[in-house]
Amino acid sequence: RMSLSTSTRVFTEREVACHCTKESCWVLMGTRVYDVTGFLRMHPGGEALILRRAGNDVSRYLEGPPHRHSENARRWMEQYYIGELERPSEDDDTQGADNKADVKEEEENSLVRHCSSVDLSKDLVDWQKPLAWQVGHLGEKYDAWVHQPVDRPIRLFGNPFLEARTKTSWYWVPVVWLPIVFFLSWHCYTTLAEGTTRIVLTSVPDVSIPVHKYLFLPLFLLGWFMWSFIEYCIHRFVFHMKPPAHNYYLITLHFLLHGQHHKSPFDGSRLVFPPGLASLVVGSFYLILSNILPDIVGICVFVGGLCGYVIYDMIHYYLHYGSPKRGSYMYSLKAYHVKHHFEHQRSGFGITTTFWDHPFNTVIPDE
Numbered sequence: 324r325m326s327l328s329t330s331t332r333v334f335t336e337r338e339v340a341c342h343c344t345k346e347s348c349w350v351l352m353g354t355r356v357y358d359v360t361g362f363l364r365m366h367p368g369g370e371a372l373i374l375r376r377a378g379n380d381v382s383r384y385l386e387g388p389p390h391r392h393s394e395n396a397r398r399w400m401e402q403y404y405i406g407e408l409e410r411p412s413e414d415d416d417t418q419g420a421d422n423k424a425d426v427k428e429e430e431e432n433s434l435v436r437h438c439s440s441v442d443l444s445k446d447l448v449d450w451q452k453p454l455a456w457q458v459g460h461l462g463e464k465y466d467a468w469v470h471q472p473v474d475r476p477i478r479l480f481g482n483p484f485l486e487a488r489t490k491t492s493w494y495w496v497p498v499v500w501l502p503i504v505f506f507l508s509w510h511c512y513t514t515l516a517e518g519t520t521r522i523v524l525t526s527v528p529d530v531s532i533p534v535h536k537y538l539f540l541p542l543f544l545l546g547w548f549m550w551s552f553i554e555y556c557i558h559r560f561v562f563h564m565k566p567p568a569h570n571y572y573l574i575t576l577h578f579l580l581h582g583q584h585h586k587s588p589f590d591g592s593r594l595v596f597p598p599g600l601a602s603l604v605v606g607s608f609y610l611i612l613s614n615i616l617p618d619i620v621g622i623c624v625f626v627g628g629l630c631g632y633v634i635y636d637m638i639h640y641y642l643h644y645g646s647p648k649r650g651s652y653m654y655s656l657k658a659y660h661v662k663h664h665f666e667h668q669r670s671g672f673g674i675t676t677t678f679w680d681h682p683f684n685t686v687i688p689d690e
Contacts, residue, residue, distance in 0.1 A: 491593070
């Protein structure tokens with residue numbers, strides 16, 4: 324019989340096979356048993372793909388084809404390890420009966436869904452303490468560490484008030500910004516409908532161009548398109564900057580802005596921008612447009628960009644927690660974004676669209 328430590332739980336094939344529902348889903352990798360119930364909604368291939376293989380060995384599916392899972396994905400899998408599969412032996416029946424009785428007794432106890440195989444005492448940081456002030460000391464090890472995702476909550480600050488300010492429920496994004504989008508859209512359209520808005524050409528005296536109300540939609544869409552480019556640039560050049568290994572403050576800043584999201588990509592409280600932080604970007608966008616374009620025209624473009632931002636944050640949240648229909652546009656986006664998190668952190672910067680990844684040569688290659 325396989326030699327197992329006294330703390331290792333042992334399950335029969337029948338027990339494993341019984342866990343094949345959304346409420347309790349187990350899989351095997353060889354003789355290792357994993358409880359992946361909490362991972363079902365996160366799986367980029369959809370929860371149905373795992374449920375069809377529940378209770379069975381999934382080793383060959385991790386190797387592919389069609390998809391060979393990355394080292395990060397395999398490391399992630401180990402967080403759900405709960406025990407070993409019992410194998411037939413030549414031991415006497417009494418020993419086997421005792422073992423099964425012990426297993427049954429343990430089975431009646433509450434299961435630990437996410438039993439991580441990571442020894443926290445040997446990690447580069449102390450997970451029992453706030454991480455914000457620790458990560459800067461990782462130096463050259465930071466980049467590799469932050470791109471090895473884990474399924475556990477992150478505490479950034481020890482102060483409860485400060486920590487709470489770093490968390491935002493997804494619904495605050497539409498609650499705060501959509502009323503502004505609706506009001507400004509109405510304001511722009513009704514102002515243009517008056518027929519008095521004209522763009523004065525400074526290069527040609529006494530010549531101006533009327534702005535018709537039907538131009539509101541093209542200007543709105545222009546702002547949305549501009550936001551998609553800003554979204555790409557922020558994600559690539561700010562969120563994915565590689566801070567110098569010797570700079571404690573830049574490493575800390577990177578972790579607060581985006582590193583913590585890559586370390587714990589399914590922390591639902593940190594998947595959208597806090598309105599306070601977002602207002603800095605939104606305000607800058609407005610000031611730039613109001614200084615470049617005539618007043619009402621600039622607002623038309625601005626409100627389109629603001630709507631684009633709201634859609635971006637909602638899509639980003641959905642890509643992490645939603646279960647889009649296989650073959651849909653959102654399904655392809657989810658698979659694309661999860662690859663960015665687990666394997667291609669230096670490419671695939673588009674969230675709502677992969678459009679800008681093409682001209683900038685950062686497209687994640689197809690398998």
